[in-house]
Amino acid sequence: MRAIIPFKKCNAKSRLGALLSEKEREGFAMAMLSDVAEALISSGCFGAIDILSSSIIEIRGTNIVLTEKGLNEALNEYLHKMSYHSIHEPVLIIMADIPLVSIKNIKNIASSSADIVIVPGRMGGTNALFIRDPSVFHVDYYGASFLKHREIASTNKLKHEVFDSFNLSTDIDETADLAEVLLHGTGYAARYLRELGFILAENGGRVGVKRI
Ligand SMILES: Nc1nc2c(ncn2[C@@H]2O[C@H](COP(=O)(O)OP(=O)(O)OP(=O)(O)O)[C@@H](O)[C@H]2O)c(=O)[nH]1
Numbered sequence: 001m002r003a004i005i006p007f008k009k010c011n012a013k014s015r016l017g018a019l020l021s022e023k024e025r026e027g028f029a030m031a032m033l034s035d036v037a038e039a040l041i042s043s044g045c046f047g048a049i050d051i052l053s054s055s056i057i058e059i060r061g062t063n064i065v066l067t068e069k070g071l072n073e074a075l076n077e078y079l080h081k082m083s084y085h086s087i088h089e090p091v092l093i094i095m096a097d098i099p100l101v102s103i104k105n106i107k108n109i110a111s112s113s114a115d116i117v118i119v120p121g122r123m124g125g126t127n128a129l130f131i132r133d134p135s136v137f138h139v140d141y142y143g144a145s146f147l148k149h150r151e152i153a154s155t156n157k158l159k160h161e162v163f164d165s166f167n168l169s170t171d172i173d174e175t176a177d178l179a180e181v182l183l184h185g186t187g188y189a190a191r192y193l194r195e196l197g198f199i200l201a202e203n204g205g206r207v208g209v210k211r212i
């Protein structure tokens with residue numbers, strides 16, 4: 001089985017622009033990517049971990065596949081190339097912005113008997129996708145991609161499962177999401193935010209963050 005992480009480094013996490021400079025957003029995106037890569041490596045489930053990006057990135061135990069294409073185009077080209085080269089191997093596509101992911105989460109997905117495992121992100125996204133046979137599936141991210149991926153699986157008559165997990169559904173997109181990293185994170189991303197001076201703060205009854 002192989003893992004694929006799409007990763008945008010240039011102007012990464014633009015929705016966090018109110019609190020973090022461009023350089024800090026890139027650093028934070030790299031820290032989250034490192035957490036995801038570490039969980040994948042430690043799970044021992046993958047023969048290869050490929051990062052699809054337009055930037056040259058070095059993370060121990062991973063390969064970089066350079067591409068200038070957008071998210072969907074890059075991933076679908078990757079899947080298509082696997083079929084073209086007769087590589088019949090399941091893949092796990094996993095986003096780089098889910099730093100709470102655990103080794104157990106990865107092992108649970110990898111042990112599923114379904115053809116497709118869809119891990120929803122909050123507000124309609126797809127945070128991870130296990131695809132047993134990449135020749136019969138394509139991705140369609142953005143918008144309500146969770147619904148689109150479920151539809152693609154149904155149309156292709158593939159047995160699919162929805163994976164329910166707090167860690168995996170927590171993608172870090174907006175300012176409020178940073179609180180989840182400080183509350184639950186134990187890795188690079190949580191450390192990065194703390195080093196920048198982020199702490200938890202009361203925010204009208206809910207927990208938010210502030211920078212000191
Ligand atoms: N290779 C590649 N990966 C991408 C691209 N756009 C987003 N990604 C990755 O896809 C995943 C989900 O993307 P988003 O949540 O939109 O992250 P983002 O684009 O850094 O954040 P925003 O700028 O706030 O939209 C993350 O792992 C990103 O690094 C792209 O154009 N190419």
Ligand SMILES: C[C@H](OP(=O)(O)O)C(=O)O
Pocket residue numbers: 121123124125126127140141142143144145146171173
């Ligand atoms: C790429 C997109 O990510 P979001 O913008 O929902 O974090 C999705 O999951 O379809």
